[in-house]
Amino acid sequence: xxxxxNKTQTNQLLVVMQQGSHQEQPxxxxxxxxxxxxxxxxxxxxxxxxxxxxxxxxxxxxxxxxLPFWAVGLMSILVFAGSAQFIAISMLAAGASPVxxxxxxxxxxxxxxxxSSTLAVYLxxxxxxxxxxxxxxxxxxxxxxxxxxxxxxxxxxWQALAVNxxxxxxxxxxxxxxxLVGQLIPQGxxxxxxxxxxxxxxxxxxxxxxxxxxxxxxxxGLISVTCYLLIPGxxxxxxxxxxxxxxxxxxxxxxxx
Amino acid sequence: xxxxFFDYLLLFSGMGLVTYLPRWLxxxxxxxxxxxxxxxxxxxxxxxxxxxxxxxxxxxSDGHPRCLHWGKxxxxxxxxxxxxxxxxxxxxxxxxxxxxxxWLGGLFL
Numbered sequence: 001x002x003x004x005x006n007k008t009q010t011n012q013l014l015v016v017m018q019q020g021s022h023q024e025q026p027x028x029x030x031x032x033x034x035x036x037x038x039x040x041x042x043x044x045x046x047x048x049x050x051x052x053x054x055x056x057x058x059x060x061x062x063x064x065x066x067l068p069f070w071a072v073g074l075m076s077i078l079v080f081a082g083s084a085q086f087i088a089i090s091m092l093a094a095g096a097s098p099v100x101x102x103x104x105x106x107x108x109x110x111x112x113x114x115x116s117s118t119l120a121v122y123l124x125x126x127x128x129x130x131x132x133x134x135x136x137x138x139x140x141x142x143x144x145x146x147x148x149x150x151x152x153x154x155x156x157x158w159q160a161l162a163v164n165x166x167x168x169x170x171x172x173x174x175x176x177x178x179x180l181v182g183q184l185i186p187q188g189x190x191x192x193x194x195x196x197x198x199x200x201x202x203x204x205x206x207x208x209x210x211x212x213x214x215x216x217x218x219x220x221g222l223i224s225v226t227c228y229l230l231i232p233g234x235x236x237x238x239x240x241x242x243x244x245x246x247x248x249x250x251x252x253x254x255x256x257x
Numbered sequence: 258x259x260x261x262f263f264d265y266l267l268l269f270s271g272m273g274l275v276t277y278l279p280r281w282l283x284x285x286x287x288x289x290x291x292x293x294x295x296x297x298x299x300x301x302x303x304x305x306x307x308x309x310x311x312x313x314x315x316x317x318s319d320g321h322p323r324c325l326h327w328g329k330x331x332x333x334x335x336x337x338x339x340x341x342x343x344x345x346x347x348x349x350x351x352x353x354x355x356x357x358x359x360w361l362g363g364l365f366l
Binding site: 043045046049050067071074075078079080081084088098101102103105106109110111112113114115116117118119120121123124125126128131132134135136138140143144145147148191192193194195197198199200201202203204205206207208212213216217218219220221222223224225228229232236237240241242244245246248249252 | 269284295300306308311314315317331334338339346347357
């Protein structure tokens with residue numbers, strides 16, 4: 001069942017994309033790039049709002065660790081990975097070697113292979129330049145937002161790209177501002193610290209399509225907390241995601257027989 | 258810590274490379290390959306699993322040092338936020354409601 005819907009969605013997506021590339025198609029408002037960008041922006045603003053406090057905090061920490069503001073901006077442009085940047089800043093402050101910082105970054109960001117694989121289902125046969133540009137902006141947040149929309153079939157790759165790059169711009173701006181004026185902003189102003197959590201809660205509710213998804217979410221959460229308490233570092237995310245999804249998949253298969 | 262522009266550029270380029278590769282390789286190869294059905298089915302469960310895995314520790318435990326913590330403000334706020342999200346289906350409004358409740362909770366606790 002899931003298979004059929006997935007396939008039809010991918011087909012619909014291809015049709016939408018083909019329509020978009022032909023000028024002689026009846027010009028509907030929703031086939032224009034401006035429209036896609038606007039749709040992308042409408043989906044991206046909660047991410048940008050969430051990035052504001054996190055980015056400011058990141059920039060402030062970097063400034064306290066002795067990084068000049070341009071280095072913070074440069075890092076956000078070249079790396080664009082929130083948790084890895086926080087870790088790198090604290091390692092820099094502690095005098096860690098560049099090689100160990102780069103290795104840690106790799107380990108922290110390995111979870112994105114899962115997200116990239118999942119997105120590939122909805123970006124079949126898309127040209128490789130687009131994929132290479134798109135890959136730059138795959139983060140926890142943009143992934144969740146884009147996947148939610150791709151699944152409903154109303155999303156195309158340009159809207160998804162707009163989400164990726166708008167969130168990236170917000171992140172670069174927020175971290176650089178944090179390095180410049182972060183110390184003037186009181187901690188926890190206006191419940192800003194909860195923006196990211198609120199966004200993840202909302203995205204989670206969009207994913208709960210049936211009992212299998214609810215069960216998978218509960219199992220992944222349970223495994224995540226357990227691993228978080230038992231294993232130092234960030235491996236809990238990837239362990240819990242893989243185990244949770246696999247258990248959910250096995251249960252789904254069992255139920256079908 | 259005295260680093261030149263070139264030192265920073267080198268370090269951040271290295272970090273950028275190891276960040277980009279895990280995001281790029283699977284997409285680059287899998288998007289042009291026919292994925293087996295079991296993989297598509299499995300991957301469809303990945304988003305909910307990742308979101309839960311990211312969220313759960315921040316609701317149920319403390320970070321420094323890591324230990325279980327029941328009844329954190331984050332968790333208490335998460336319950337009405339979750340219900341609001343299920344009813345409203347709007348991410349933007351949910352974020353704002355969550356922030357407001359967290360701010361309100363912070364005033365009382």
